[in-house]
Amino acid sequence: MLTFPSHEDVVFEHAPLTSVICQVKFPPIYPLISASAVVGFQESLSGTYFAADPDVGASTAQMVNGKVVNIGQTPTTWRFIDTSGNWIVGLSVDFISLESKAYTSIAEFSQRMTDLLTVLYRVLRPRDATRVGLRKINAFEFDDAHPSEMSTMLRPEIAGVLGDDILAPALTNYASQFELRDDDDTALVVRTGPIRAGDRVSFILDMDYATLRPYPIDDSGNLGEVLREFSEGITSFFHWALLDEFKATLGPRPRVEMESHT
Amino acid sequence: MSSTSVLLERTGPAVAEEAPQVPTVDDGSGRPSRYVDSKSQFRLTNAPSASERWFLLGSLMAQLRYVPFTDIEVLLGVHDSELVMMLHGERPITRKYAERWERVQEMLTQLATVLRPEGTSKWLHVGVPDLNGATPIDAISRGKLRLVLDVTSSYLDPSYK
Numbered sequence: 248m249l250t251f252p253s254h255e256d257v258v259f260e261h262a263p264l265t266s267v268i269c270q271v272k273f274p275p276i277y278p279l280i281s282a283s284a285v286v287g288f289q290e291s292l293s294g295t296y297f298a299a300d301p302d303v304g305a306s307t308a309q310m311v312n313g314k315v316v317n318i319g320q321t322p323t324t325w326r327f328i329d330t331s332g333n334w335i336v337g338l339s340v341d342f343i344s345l346e347s348k349a350y351t352s353i354a355e356f357s358q359r360m361t362d363l364l365t366v367l368y369r370v371l372r373p374r375d376a377t378r379v380g381l382r383k384i385n386a387f388e389f390d391d392a393h394p395s396e397m398s399t400m401l402r403p404e405i406a407g408v409l410g411d412d413i414l415a416p417a418l419t420n421y422a423s424q425f426e427l428r429d430d431d432d433t434a435l436v437v438r439t440g441p442i443r444a445g446d447r448v449s450f451i452l453d454m455d456y457a458t459l460r461p462y463p464i465d466d467s468g469n470l471g472e473v474l475r476e477f478s479e480g481i482t483s484f485f486h487w488a489l490l491d492e493f494k495a496t497l498g499p500r501p502r503v504e505m506e507s508h509t
Numbered sequence: 510m511s512s513t514s515v516l517l518e519r520t521g522p523a524v525a526e527e528a529p530q531v532p533t534v535d536d537g538s539g540r541p542s543r544y545v546d547s548k549s550q551f552r553l554t555n556a557p558s559a560s561e562r563w564f565l566l567g568s569l570m571a572q573l574r575y576v577p578f579t580d581i582e583v584l585l586g587v588h589d590s591e592l593v594m595m596l597h598g599e600r601p602i603t604r605k606y607a608e609r610w611e612r613v614q615e616m617l618t619q620l621a622t623v624l625r626p627e628g629t630s631k632w633l634h635v636g637v638p639d640l641n642g643a644t645p646i647d648a649i650s651r652g653k654l655r656l657v658l659d660v661t662s663s664y665l666d667p668s669y670k
Contacts, residue, residue, distance in 0.1 A: 270520045278598040283560040287567030291574055324522065337522035344522035370570040372593045380520030436519070455520050 248476060249429050254486035258351075260498030263385040263452075269360050269474060270337075270344040270380050273373040273464060279340045285325050287370035288338060295362075296327035296336050336363060341377075343367055350383075352502075353478035361471040364464055373464045380457035381477040385485070386442075386449040394418065394441070397450055400493040405439060409450065427484075433458035435480055452488065454481045562602040565610050566595065572617045576630045583650045584613050584633075612654055619661035639663070 278284035282301075289298055304321030327336040333349035345360050367373060389396055398410030407423050408414045422440035429435065438453040456477035462470055486494070573581050582589050586609050594600040617629070624632055633646040637660055640648045645657045 268520055268522060270522060272518075276597045278563050278596070281560055281563065283564040284567055284598075286564050287569070287571040290568060290571035335522070342522075344520075346522055366574070369574040370567060372596050378518060380518075382520040457518070457520055 249427055249435055249480050249484070251480075251483035251487045254483060255499070256502045257499035258502050260500060262497065263387050264350055264383060265386045266346060266348060266382075266384045267350040267356060268344060268346045268380075268382045268384075269356070270342050270378070270382075271360075271364065271376050271464060271470065272342040272378040273376055275341045276371055276373060277340055279325070279338065279371075280322050282325070285338065288366060289325075289327070291366040291370055292327055292336070292363075296329050296334070299326040299328045299335075301325050302337075334359065338367075353475050356478075357471040357474040360474060361468050364470055365466040368465045375461035375463050376470070377461065378457060378459055379462055379470060379473055380455055381474050381481065382453065382455040382457075383478075383481050383485070384454075385452040387452070388447060388449050389441075391443075391448040394448075400490060401450070401452075402488055402490060405437075405452065405488045406450075407439065409441060429458075429480075432460045435484060437484070452485070454484055456480050559602070562607050563598075565607060565614060566602060569610055569614060569617070570596070572614075572621070572626055573629065575627045576633070580630065580633055580646055583646055585610060609654070612658060616654070616658050616661045619658075619664055623664045 276284075302324040304323050308315050322340045324337045324339040327338075328334065331349065333347060335346045335348075337344040337346070343363060345356070345363060347356060347359075350356060387397075387400060389400070394409050394415040395412045397406040397415075400406070401410070403410055407421065408418060409421060422438070424436065424438045427435045427437070434457065436455040436457070438455070439451060441448055441450050458473070462473060464470070489497075569585065570581075573584065576584070578589055582592070585592060585606070587595070587606060591600060595602050595606075620629060620632065634644050636642045636644055637648075639660050640653070640656060643651075645660070648654075648657050
């Protein structure tokens with residue numbers, strides 16, 4: 248486990264977290280290309296998640312002996328959404344994913360993922376995971392006219408050239424990516440950079456903790472523990488990356504205090 | 510630095526990154542068709558029933574999600590390792606299995622009128638007078654699925670309480 252300075256266990260009232268995603272990859276189960284093979288999984292989710300429009304894979308075709316042959320097809324991702332629309336499940340031939348737009352705690356997130364993995368295990372029996380990843384994406388809005396203000400929000404190692412008074416105003420494109428190795432199979436990948444959406448500009452802090460260790464996909468709940476460890480690593484890095492003065496503006500409240508209000 | 514970099518991929522639900530290659534062909538007939546590579550030559554086959562069998566198997570697995578795999582082996586009449594291969598498309602689901610599974614499906618549908626899915630596992634191991642005191646799972650393991658079906662059919666009788 249990567250170690251960063253200790254931090255208080257707080258919940259931010261104005262958290263910049265926009266999305267949390269877990270993806271567990273496994274050796275391909277090719278019948279999942281077909282909707283008929285998804286029915287068992289879908290039936291087992293009913294009451295919690297409901298079928299949504301699938302993300303139909305792209306395909307490429309070429310002429311072979313005068314006939315159109317589809318030579319490369321990205322498999323469909325079958326999607327299921329809860330009634331709030333904040334929790335999205337993805338299932339494809341070689342992965343299952345869970346995305347939350349309303350993340351509150353890793354306890355709830357890992358429980359939901361554990362429940363999904365139990366259903367997957369019961370109805371499709373995937374072989375050991377080939378990759379397990381947890382990703383938290385944060386977006387910090389900033390004034391496009393004064394990009395170097397990022398230097399007051401994030402550590403200089405994270406703000407990069409965007410925090411530089413001389414370079415930032417002339418910057419037209421910037422993205423950074425680095426990998427912090429945990430062990431031979433596990434690493435935290437951090438991707439940063441500004442993105443523009445209409446008139447708003449945000450600085451993205453995208454933290455992706457993943458392992459290639461072949462964890463069994465079963466009903467033991469072991470992967471839930473892995474996710475909790477990854478989450479703690481990501482949160483620790485997040486606390487390290489933000490400057491204390493800026494962190495205070497996000498409204499940190501002790502987790503216990505916040506949970507007693509809910 | 511390890512040569513295997515986690516950087517090569519990113520955690521995300523967008524699309525499968527190891528896209529399997531499934532060659533398909535439009536032969537102009539309007540029928541579903543599939544190319545199968547055989548002895549270096551493309552061969553055209555039609556296999557619409559495979560989808561129906563996966564549908565059946567998937568539905569059964571969902572209904573049996575609270576039942577131990579050892580009992581599923583008995584119910585479906587297939588060894589667990591073979592079942593996994595069928596689920597993964599590594600072994601065909603033959604007509605013999607499909608016919609048996611349709612009867613199991615019928616049994617589970619009838620059972621569902623009186624029992625929640627969580628109760629199936631326990632029901633399988635309770636002695637039934639109409640089976641001379643044998644449990645449904647024992648009867649099925651002795652090839653008497655038809656008798657067990659008669660029992661679950663009786664649950665549909667309005668006089669059944």
